[in-house]
Amino acid sequence: MRLVQTGVRWDVVKMRRFLGLQAIEHIEQPGAVAVDPHSPEPMLYFFVPAGTLANWNVPDTTALNSTECTTHVVLPPGHREAPPGPYWLLSPSCGLTPIATLRRALEMALHRPDTHPPIRIDTAAMRADAAQLIGDDAELPESTVLLQLVQRLRGYLMVLVPHAEDRMRSLAHTAEPRLVAQATVGEARRRLDAVPDLTFISEIKHAQALARSVEALCRHAETPTPTVAQERSAPEVGVVQQ
Known part of the structure; x- marks a missing residue:
């Protein structure tokens, strides 16, 4: 990884992953x-192109440039496309996003109308893949099938x-859900x-751990979000175990 100053070849706009994906x-x-x-x-x-963030004011984002003070960002290795550590979601070979294009995309993501259909998560398909590793009949x-399963499970997560x-x-900060x-x-x-050892047993255990997380998060996605009244009537939780 390299520490590189912004404002020379490019500037950077930082945001939450969920907003960025939208x-x-x-x-x-x-x-x-x-x-x-x-x-x-x-x-x-x-x-984004260097020198284009002087008047950046899009909510829920941060402009990283060197206009007022020197700013640096950590660049992952060019080949790294997965954790551990920082990695590239879209390769450096994709170039820079025009600033007007990014601003327009963020405004659309931030101001979606309430009637916009929510993202559909196919938990049935996700559970079916997880069951291949942790189901009763698993x-x-x-090895080739395992690799494909791991890639899909990572994508699901x-x-x-x-x-x-x-x-x-x-939800309230103390709400049980x-x-x-x-x-x-977490x-x-x-x-x-996590990076498993280069042994088949270690890779199996890693894949099973991913499958358990997929199963747990599918249950969360399928559970209706409680109303404020339901949260107030719920008992306080002191310890959470998983």
């Missing part, structure tokens, strides 16, 4: 995007984790960042 949906050809999975919540870094898959984080924001979701999300992040 913005990417509205960009036909997005430029390079890096991920920091280790912040209090995962963050995305959009690379059998050890071949990339969708389920921000979905759970977004739902958590509507929020505390349970925080524990589940465990899923650790499993995403």
Whole structure:
């Protein structure tokens, strides 16, 4: 990894991963995007042309440039496309995202009408893949099948984790569903960042851990968010176990 100053070849716009993924949906050809999975919540870094962020004022985002003070960002290795550590969601070879394009995409993501259909999460398909590793009738898959399962499970968690984080924001900080979701999300992040030993047994255990996180987050996604009245009537929770 390299520490590089902004404002020379490019500037950077930093935002929550969930918001960034929504913005990417509205960009036909997005430029390079890096991920920091280790912040209090995962963050995305959009690379834009240098000198274009002087009047940046989009809510829920941070402009990283060197206009007022020198700012540096950590660049992952060019080949790294997965954790552990920072990695590229979209390769540096994608170039830079035009600033007007990013602003328009963020405004669309931030001001979606209430009638906009929510993102559909196919928990049935996710559970079916997880069951191949942790179900009652699960059998050890071949190495090629295992690799494909792990890739799909990781993709599921990339969708389920921000979905759970977004739902958590509507809950009181001491609400039981929020505390349970925080524990589940934290465990899923650790499993995403884990790197198994290069042995088949270690890879199986890693895949099974991912499958358990997928199963837990599917249950969370399928559970209706409690109303304020339900939260107030719920007993306080002192310890959360998973």
